[in-house]
Amino acid sequence: MSLAAPITLPDVVWSPLDERTGHEWYLLRVRSNQEKPLADTLAAMGVGHFLPLVRRYRYWGRRKAVVEEPLFAGYVFLRGAVDDVYRADRTRRVASIVRVSDQRRLDWELRNIRLALAGNAALLPTACLKNGTRVEVRSGPFRGLQGLISERVKENRLVLQVRILGAARSLEIDAGLLDPLD
Numbered sequence: 306m307s308l309a310a311p312i313t314l315p316d317v318v319w320s321p322l323d324e325r326t327g328h329e330w331y332l333l334r335v336r337s338n339q340e341k342p343l344a345d346t347l348a349a350m351g352v353g354h355f356l357p358l359v360r361r362y363r364y365w366g367r368r369k370a371v372v373e374e375p376l377f378a379g380y381v382f383l384r385g386a387v388d389d390v391y392r393a394d395r396t397r398r399v400a401s402i403v404r405v406s407d408q409r410r411l412d413w414e415l416r417n418i419r420l421a422l423a424g425n426a427a428l429l430p431t432a433c434l435k436n437g438t439r440v441e442v443r444s445g446p447f448r449g450l451q452g453l454i455s456e457r458v459k460e461n462r463l464v465l466q467v468r469i470l471g472a473a474r475s476l477e478i479d480a481g482l483l484d485p486l487d
Contacts, residue, residue: 327387328353329385329404329405330405331383331384331402332402332403332405332470333383333393333403334379334400336399340375340381341356343356343399344356346393346398347383347393350392352392352393354381355419357377357422358375359374360374377467377470411469414466420450424447428476430474431464433466433468433472438453439452439453440452442463447478454483463475463478463483
C-alpha cells in the first residue's frame, strides 16, 4: 500500500519528502513541560511540526481525568526550513536542536507512529531492536503500518522505533495480519 497522498494532521501536513522545498525534519529537545506550548506556538506561526500525544488517565483523589501527554516526553519534531528552526528557538522553549541526517528513515518512523496513534493503538514502551524482521500490516485498522518483529519479543508485538531518540514503542497485533517486507 502506498501513501503518496498527503495525510492531514492537525499539526503537520504529511506529504512525501521533497528535497526541492528545503523542508527537513529537525528534532527539538524542549525545556521541561514545554512540548504542548511549543506545538501551539509553532501552529500559530504556521510552522510544520509533529507532537505525538497519547491519552492517559490521571487520578486526583476521587476525581479521574483524561489528559493528553507527549509520547516522547521532552521532544517535538519540526518539519521546515532553517528559518523555521530559528523562529522556534527564539520562543525560549527549546533547549537544543538536533539536525536529522537520515531524513527518509525518520519520515518512515514518524509515519508509522502517526498511523498507530490514528488507530488508537495502546503503545507501550519497549527496548529498541538491533535486528528484526520488517513487516507490514495487511488488513484491519492498522493497514499499511510497518514495523519490526523480533524473536526476543513476543511474536504478536509489533515494534515501532524512532532511532534518533533511541526509543521504541510496541503494540499487540495478530501475527496472521502481518506480511514480511524483506
